[in-house]
Amino acid sequence: MNLPAMPGAKRAARSAAAESDTPDQPAPAPARSRKSAAPAASANGAVNDLTPKQMAENTYRRGLTSLQEGRVSNALTDLEKAVEIDPRNDAARQTYVSLLLENKRSDDAIRQLRLALGIDPRQPSLAMVLARLQLEKGGPALQTLLTTLPYAGNNAEYHGFLAGVLQREQRHTEAVQHYRDALRLSPGNGVWWMGLGISLQAGQHLPEARDAYTRARAANGLTPELQAFIDRKLEQLPR
Numbered sequence: 001m002n003l004p005a006m007p008g009a010k011r012a013a014r015s016a017a018a019e020s021d022t023p024d025q026p027a028p029a030p031a032r033s034r035k036s037a038a039p040a041a042s043a044n045g046a047v048n049d050l051t052p053k054q055m056a057e058n059t060y061r062r063g064l065t066s067l068q069e070g071r072v073s074n075a076l077t078d079l080e081k082a083v084e085i086d087p088r089n090d091a092a093r094q095t096y097v098s099l100l101l102e103n104k105r106s107d108d109a110i111r112q113l114r115l116a117l118g119i120d121p122r123q124p125s126l127a128m129v130l131a132r133l134q135l136e137k138g139g140p141a142l143q144t145l146l147t148t149l150p151y152a153g154n155n156a157e158y159h160g161f162l163a164g165v166l167q168r169e170q171r172h173t174e175a176v177q178h179y180r181d182a183l184r185l186s187p188g189n190g191v192w193w194m195g196l197g198i199s200l201q202a203g204q205h206l207p208e209a210r211d212a213y214t215r216a217r218a219a220n221g222l223t224p225e226l227q228a229f230i231d232r233k234l235e236q237l238p239r
Contacts, residue, residue, distance in 0.1 A: 056086030063092070067099065075099060083112070087119055097129070106133055117144070122151040124158045131165065141165055156185035160192045163199075172199040190219025194230055201233070210237045 050058070063078030079096035082089055093116050100109040113130040117123060127148035134141040145162045152158040163178035179196035183189065193216035200209035216222065217230050 053086050053089075056082045056089045056092065059085060060089060060092035060095070064095070067095075072099070072103070076103075083115075087115065090116070090123075094126070097126075106137070109133060110137075110139070117148065121148050124148050124152045124155050128158060128161055131161070135165070142169055154185055156182045156189075159185070160189065160195075163192070163195055167195060167199055170202075172202040175199040176203065176205075188219055190216045190222045191226070193219055194222075194226065197230075197233060201237070206237055210234065210239075213237070 059078050060082040063075045063082060066072075066078060067075035076096070076099060079092055079099065082092040083096060086092070093112060097109050097112050097116075100106075100112065110130060110133050113126055113133070116126055117130065121127070127144055131141040131144045133139070134144060142165050145158075145165060149158075149162065152162075159178045160182035163175045163182060166172075166175040166178065176196060176199045179192050179199065182192050183196065186192070193212050197209045197212035197216060200206075200212055213230050213234050217227065217234070222230070
């Protein structure tokens with residue numbers, strides 16, 4: 001089963017930095033009423049009247065600068081602060097999660113991913129990363145994927161990944177459905193044809209299983225070990 005991965009934090013930093021030549025310049029803030037808290041004064045005496053969203057964006061940009069300069073500890077601190085100020089700053093959270101994973105802090109990454117999906121479950125890519133980590137640690141990977149499934153649409157990777165997790169849980173009928181959904185979108189994936197064959201064979205749909213294994217055998221990109229596995233499966237099936 002192919003597992004998804006987060007993009008690298010440094011790559012995210014380079015991409016975000018390229019989007020703006022003046023990362024620390026906030027957008028004009030709306031005027032506050034007299035009942036609002038007093039604006040903060042900057043070091044040169046100018047008045048800064050930043051919204052939480054703007055504060056979070058500036059903190060995120062500062063974290064990206066630290067990351068580009070190799071100051072990982074400072075970057076982690078700023079990225080964490082950015083998502084605390086504005087939990088809906090998706091770019092900051094994704095960069096933070098990537099950096100946590102790169103630094104082997106998977107428990108913290110899981111916590112951040114769960115927070116992000118709790119705020120907005122319509123993020124299939126994050127759900128797949130969370131599910132991957134939960135598989136490694138024995139967490140509720142299947143529940144994570146099923147919760148975000150309504151928002152996966154025609155995401156072949158999502159359906160193929162979900163099919164593999166369902167297969168691990170011996171839920172072969174559902175696995176077949178999602179393997180077929182994935183293959184309808186990406187018919188050349190030999191690993192998914194192989195997975196489909198396994199679940200069809202488990203359900204005693206033997207002619208269909210043979211066809212799936214045959215299609216897997218003809219696909220490109222399978223390792224010699226997987227090719228040998230498929231050959232053994234084909235030998236077990238009646239002609």
